Amino acid sequence: MTHRGPLRCLPPTRWLVPVLALLASAALAQDVLAAGPSGYAPAPVLSPGDYPAIRGLSPRLAVWFAAQMHVWFAAFVLAVPIFAVILEFVGVVKKDARYDRVAYEFLRVSITAFSLTAVTGGILLAALIVFYPDLMKYLASIFGPTALFYALFFFFETAALYTYYYGWKRMAEGRLKLLHLAVGIGLNLSGTGLMFVANAWVTFMMTPAGVDAAGAFGGNVWEAVNNHLWSPMNLHRFVANIAYGGSIAGAYAAYRFLGASSEEGRAHYDWMGYTASLIAIGALLPLPFAGYWLTAEIYSFSQQMGITLMGGVFAWLFIVQAVIIGALFLAANYYLWCGFGRGGYGAGYLKYVKYIAVVVAASFLVWFTPHTLILTPSEARAIGGQYHPYLGPLGLMPAKNTAVNMMLLFTFLSFLLYRRAHRRPVVPWVKYGNALQAGLFTAAVANISFLGVYYGYFTNTVYKVASSVPQVATTLFVIVACLVIEWLMARGGRSEDFKWGRMPERSQYALILIAVSFTWLMGLMGFVRSAIRQHWHVYSVMKDASAEAFTPSIAYAAKVVSAGTVVFLAIIVFIFWLGGMGQEKEAGGDG
Amino acid sequence: MGRFVKTAAFSLFIIGLYTFYSVFVIPPINPGEPPSESAASGEPATIVELLALGEEVYNGKGACALCHTREGGRAPALEGSALVAKARLSSPGYSGKAVDAESxxxxxxxxxxxxxxxGYGVSGTDGGVSPMPDVRASSIGLSETEIRAVIAYLQSVSGVEITVALPERRRE
Amino acid sequence: MALEAGSVAMQEQNSALRMKTTLAFIASVLGFGALFLVLDLLLFNAQGLSFVFKG
Structure with a gap:
């Protein structure tokens, strides 16, 4: 039950990296301790000559590409164990072997990605040390001690991964199964810890703390670690990783679904695709709130940085983001509508689809209307303000907040109808229950519109921003209240099993679209997160004096991200293909 | 193999669409070069040069206009700032040491x-803390001359007499 | 919905039910609407703002 062939040659990297990291951190720690608390120099002031150059190679592009690959792989390998454990746990609780099988299958096909995360991480580190030696020296002088934690987490993660993976079949029964689950949780804790350490380095570069205005370190590592963006970034990346892993798992299942030859195989992969994409969308929904926190912390650290992010040259990047999020919503809704056919009562709900589609599409258009056209402050003055004269009202944040809440509400409605497709409530008060839910939706739509229109357009900025809070609260209230009503109504109801596999082939492309869009969007948003530092290595503390200190355009970033996405997805497909080879023999070709 | 080609083509199409949108549909914006250490090529010798430098810093390096706009509402508009400056000194909320409008x-x-x-304080501080950074801080990093130039520019747009001394005269 | 009633009695029953569900709908719109208004008020308050905007 071990994997064979090409995978065998990769494991040494998994042991090599923690050992190297441990040695490096020991050396760094010695340096730091030898320097003593008074030995911290201000951040170096560099000149273009301080950057080693290799002819024909753009250092920034090399580092960017390596970092992007590493982050994609890392997000993926942090996510896989998270929902492997969740699925395993659900399987134990529900006593349903399907969950266990999917969890193991997914871990098995992904195992090579762990090595590749370490490899790309090594490449990234090497590229940084080669091309930005002074920056790395400066960062190491502050964060040297944290490398020890990094190495320890890496060591535990590797050990836990091996135990978790190779012990899956051996620890399948009774108490051993619980121990196995515990190992899985340990695997996730160490993986998450690893990410938190790396996040400290990245966020320090954006919102430095624990250093004075010249960048001289005060000696308190925790202060530097716990900078403005550390906690929101930890949360944002953690949640986003789950969404990302879910989307990749969904695409994997979709691909296997399309190739499945038996009814049983189709049913299995249809179910896996649905479960994975449910995890992906479920994790996507709270992401804007984590993003809101992240942005709020950016503003509280530096208004200037916040405005660079939201209102400056990057304003259009958020239009691109909006387009992709809109596409994700449409795809998710489309997938749910296709899924009506899985249940016996679904056909009756198809007539509502067109209305939901209109609302979601209209919200998408508002969400997509350009908001700020400001390019530079002088251009803003030339056009007499930040906003477009005609599209202005729709481009403002209140309209977008309203639209996104509507989109969330109606996507949730799609989900409710999807549930009803296989579940017919029979409690005597069904009609009243439905009326209650309809009333709830109507009142919510009215409240969200009122908040958006009145506070968005007839009051000042403080109210515009403040009104988004009750809007979101309304949406959340509807979701929770509707689910409670639904749960009460479902008691004793007739429910037939979903007919898994009864899905049109075209529905599977929605899952592939979700995975591709997530990958691309992560690349784009990673770019903007890094780009708002502008010409700084460490914002406001250490200037980038290299020839490539300028901020690249969105068009250029989009090309880099696209190239990265193609390369990354190609590698992922290759990994799945490798991982699938052994299995096809063993499972008797249901794939 | 058919499904591989189909799904790969579909994925490439999606990536292509996003790239096309980002490259050709949204307006091409090239962020400016990083600001040079000083916006001034030399010390301004006349009031006209001082005002020109002030306007340049206000809209460029100083990033003042990023927040101080009528539309944004993020920071107070500055068109009359030099006019109200004097009155601020006797306002109950004032806690500084300035003695006249210029200071x-x-x-x-x-x-x-x-x-x-x-209404413009950091939320939660009851208006006690301003969200604006010290303009000498390194993320903006204005020099003494640039700060004087901005003050002169503010006095000029407020329509009051320019009291800022030129650098030469101040040094005497 | 497949509520094809044959008899007059059924029709009357249906229209009574429809009447009642419509009333339930209106009541829940008003009820939840009031609840949302209270929620808005509290959330504006929590942010140090008055729900009724002045000026």
């Missing part, structure tokens, strides 16, 4: 929390 404006640039216009 008030200077103080507002380097110690913005000395007086926070009601």
């Amino acid at each position: 008030y404006l200077y103080e507002s640039l380097v110690d913005p929390s000395a007086y926070v216009v009601p």
Whole structure:
């Protein structure tokens, strides 16, 4: 039950990296301790000559590409164990072997990605040390001690991964199964810890703390670690990783679904695709709130940085983001509508689809209307303000907040109808229950519109921003209240099993679209997160004096991200293909 | 193999669509070069040069216009700032050490929390702390001359007499 | 919905039910609407703002 062939040659990297990291951190720690608390120099002031150059190679592009690959792989390998454990746990609780099988299958096909995360991480580190030696020296002088934690987490993660993976079949029964689950949780804790350490380095570069205005370190590592963006970034990346892993798992299942030859195989992969994409969308929904926190912390650290992010040259990047999020919503809704056919009562709900589609599409258009056209402050003055004269009202944040809440509400409605497709409530008060839910939706739509229109357009900025809070609260209230009503109504109801596999082939492309869009969007948003530092290595503390200190355009970033996405997805497909080879023999070709 | 080609083509199409949108549909914006250490090529010799430098810094390196707009509402508009400066000194919320309109404006640039216009404080501080950074801080990093130039520019747009001395005369 | 009633009695029953569900719908719109208004008020308050905007 071990994997064979090409995978065998990769494991040494998994042991090599923690050992190297441990040695490096020991050396760094010695340096730091030898320097003593008074030995911290201000951040170096560099000149273009301080950057080693290799002819024909753009250092920034090399580092960017390596970092992007590493982050994609890392997000993926942090996510896989998270929902492997969740699925395993659900399987134990529900006593349903399907969950266990999917969890193991997914871990098995992904195992090579762990090595590749370490490899790309090594490449990234090497590229940084080669091309930005002074920056790395400066960062190491502050964060040297944290490398020890990094190495320890890496060591535990590797050990836990091996135990978790190779012990899956051996620890399948009774108490051993619980121990196995515990190992899985340990695997996730160490993986998450690893990410938190790396996040400290990245966020320090954006919102430095624990250093004075010249960048001289005060000696308190925790202060530097716990900078403005550390906690929101930890949360944002953690949640986003789950969404990302879910989307990749969904695409994997979709691909296997399309190739499945038996009814049983189709049913299995249809179910896996649905479960994975449910995890992906479920994790996507709270992401804007984590993003809101992240942005709020950016503003509280530096208004200037916040405005660079939201209102400056990057304003259009958020239009691109909006387009992709809109596409994700449409795809998710489309997938749910296709899924009506899985249940016996679904056909009756198809007539509502067109209305939901209109609302979601209209919200998408508002969400997509350009908001700020400001390019530079002088251009803003030339056009007499930040906003477009005609599209202005729709481009403002209140309209977008309203639209996104509507989109969330109606996507949730799609989900409710999807549930009803296989579940017919029979409690005597069904009609009243439905009326209650309809009333709830109507009142919510009215409240969200009122908040958006009145506070968005007839009051000042403080109210515009403040009104988004009750809007979101309304949406959340509807979701929770509707689910409670639904749960009460479902008691004793007739429910037939979903007919898994009864899905049109075209529905599977929605899952592939979700995975591709997530990958691309992560690349784009990673770019903007890094780009708002502008010409700084460490914002406001250490200037980038290299020839490539300028901020690249969105068009250029989009090309880099696209190239990265193609390369990354190609590698992922290759990994799945490798991982699938052994299995096809063993499972008797249901794939 | 058919499904591989189909799904790969579909994925490439999606990536292509996003790339096309980002490259050709949204307007091409090239972010400016990083600002040079000083916006001034030399010390301004005349009031006209001082005002020109002030306007340049206000809209460029100083990033003042990023927040101080009528539309944004993020920070108070500055068209009349030099006019109201004197009155601010006797306002109950004032906690600085300025003695006249010019020194008030200077103080507002380097110690913005000395007086926070009601409604524009950092939320949760009851208007006690301004969200504006010290313009000498390294993320903006204005020089003494640039700060004087901005004050002169503010006095000029407020339509009051320009009291800022040219650098040469101040040194005497 | 497949509520094809044959008899007059059924029709009357249906229209009574429809009447009642419509009333339930209106009541829940008003009820939840009031609840949302209270929620808005509290959330504006929590942010140090008055729900009724002045000026």
